Amino acid sequence: MxxxxxxxxxxxxxxxxxxxxxxxxxxxxxxxxxxxxxxxxxxxxxxxxxxxxxxxxxxxxxxxxxxxxxxxxxxxxxxxxxxxxxxxVPEPKGGKNRLHIDIHAGGERRDAEAERLVGLGASVTRFVQTPGGQWLLMADPEGNEFCLQ
Structure with a gap:
């Protein structure tokens, strides 16, 4: 079902x-x-x-x-x-998200997409690089984290 x-x-x-x-x-x-x-x-x-x-x-x-x-x-x-x-909701966001959205732009488009998202009100939190891949950790205008790959 x-x-x-x-x-x-x-x-x-x-x-x-x-x-x-x-x-x-x-x-x-x-x-x-x-x-x-x-x-x-x-x-x-x-x-x-x-x-x-x-x-x-x-x-x-x-x-x-x-x-x-x-x-x-x-x-x-x-x-x-x-x-x-x-x-x-009346209360502010508190702490790290336990669930988030990943946006898959593709490595060749990631920087341009990050710039577009920042223009919409997002912020870049940090660049993450692991043996399994790399992405940007970003936050929407209310601070909800999401990843841009």
Whole structure:
């Protein structure tokens, strides 16, 4: 048996995080506006739980990116494949990530890709070289570590 899944990342600013990761991975920001409008109409959510972003209504405290080639649930706007959901939490990030994303740019493109990611708000933490390979340890705008290979 297999299951659909998504990676959920806690964030101080989920909208800024989703913009960074959409640009970093070439993913699309999910459009949940049709679902939100239905929920507003039913009174299930209030306008205070939403924001205007990207020319449409979005949830205030959570938003996701999805792979552009994966299917989408037309009723909710949620991706049905590879996706990352960012949810607002009150506490700051503490300590090293126990789970992280590896971006595989390829050795010949790694430096240019690192420069692009830094331009998007990432930072380079350190260069790692082991007998098994080499990569850059980087951090997204909220300090979540990821590797660029």
């Amino acid at each position: 297999t299951f659909e899944w998504k990676l959920v990342v806690d964030a101080a600013d989920p909208h800024a995080q989703v913009e960074f990761w959409a640009a970093a991975l070439g993913y699309e920001i999910e459009d949940n506006s049709a679902l939100i409008e239905r929920l507003l109409g039913f009174g299930a959510v209030s306008v205070d739980e939403t924001v205007e972003r990207w020319g449409r209504r979005a949830f205030s405290d959570l938003v996701a990116v999805r792979h552009p080639d994966d299917a989408v649930d037309e009723q909710t706007g949620a991706g049905l494949g590879r996706r990352i959901l960012f949810q607002r």
